[in-house]
Amino acid sequence: MNANYQSLRAMPIEALRATIRAGDYTSHTAGLGAGLLQANLAIMPERHALDFMRFCQRNPKPCPLTGVSDTGNPMMVTLGRDIDIRHDVPAYNIYRDGLLTESMTDIAALWQDDFVVFALGCSxxxxxxxxxxxxxxxxxxxxxxxxxxxxxxxxxxxxxxxxxxxxxxxxxxxxxxxxxxxxxxxxxxxxxxxxxxxxxxxxxxxxxxxxxxxxxxxxxxxxxxxxxxCGVTPQAAVARARLPICITHKPGHMLITDIAEDAEVPVFRP
Missing domain, CATH: 3.30.2040.10 (PSTPO5379-like domain)
Known part of the structure; x- marks a missing residue:
């Protein structure tokens, strides 16, 4: 089910995120959350996280790192109030051994205690x-x-x-x-x-x-x-790396944060 796109463009972020979390909007986020930083995602087991962080640091144009979760914690506390990465993106892509195996609108059933979440800035x-x-x-x-x-x-x-x-x-x-x-x-x-x-x-x-x-x-x-x-760059890199599992946003379907889009440092301050 998808709520009306034009009405979503006028929603405050709390209502918009609630609509996405409920599964009532599963399409792209272009034009939504005006004035707020949107983010690409890469979620992977901790044993691969340091190499991926190095990849982002060496390629800041396509991979501008804006947030990293604590291991096993799905709450993106540095990017906003009550952002649960398992539910708050309209659609996710699931990669297994480098192959895109499925897309889904909620990843709670796939969550692992060793997952680390990377958020990357979006155009x-x-x-x-x-x-x-x-x-x-x-x-x-x-x-x-x-x-x-x-x-x-x-x-x-x-x-x-x-x-x-x-x-x-x-x-x-x-x-x-x-x-x-x-x-x-x-x-x-x-x-x-x-x-x-x-x-x-x-x-x-x-x-x-x-x-x-x-x-x-x-x-x-x-x-x-x-x-x-583009922040889809790490998806291509993840596919080549053939990780046993990696979860990303579906291209165009971003996490909308509470961070102002012109922030110099992407840290949420309530």
Whole structure:
């Protein structure tokens, strides 16, 4: 069941999170929780956590680390009041031995006492700032998931974690490109400025109309494709690492925190 998207956009975060926790909204979070930091997820056994933290530190553009749980504790106390990671994301992907085996809307039945949760900043955060200055984003206006692509840009390995950077794409008016870059630089916890503008082939994308994740967008007349580092990058790295189990967000379906999107340090202070 999915609650009305437009009504959710106007909800305070407490009501929005309650709707997601109840299973009444299971779709993407683009445009929701205006002004608040959204986060990608990677949940894994503790024995892999240090290598993954190193991977994030070595690749801060696609993996801006915003929160880490205590071992076995599903409450993300540094990211908000009463955030239970087992229930508070609209949809999760489950990887076993590197293979995506299923998606689900609640992971309480899978929770393990040795799990560590990593939260990573998300590009949805800066989209609110772009909309506020009149830069329209097709996927938000049309209630779809932003397109995401594997690239030929390699990440810096750490332990078993390695692989290509994943990027998200938005069509932007060239006349406003410099403005977009300036705005996005203000949000380093949300991937910061774009990593590439223009010809997708230069970063290894063969067909912009066939994203690896998310939904395609039309080739808007007078606009150019602009690409940002994306928090799906660790999902690709996790698949390569072939962990016995790892849980991530379903692409586009983020954790909405209580942290202001322009916070310099992502720590919740009630």
């Amino acid at each position: 949805f955060t800066f989209e609110n700032a772009l909309e506020q200055v009149g830069i329209s984003l097709w996927h938000i206006q049309n209630n779809t998931t932003v397109p995401m692509y594997r690239t030929n840009i390699e990440t810096t390995p750490a332990g078993p974690f390695c692989g290509p950077m994943v990027v998200s794409m938005r069509m932007i008016d060239p006349a406003r490109l410099e403005e977009v870059q300036t705005i996005c630089r203000r949000y380093p916890l949300a991937h910061g400025a774009p990593v590439h503008c223009g010809d997708p082939a230069e970063i290894g994308i063969v067909d912009i109309g066939a994203p690896d994740w998310g939904d395609p967008v039309p080739d808007e007349v007078g606009k150019i494709p602009v690409f940002w580092a």
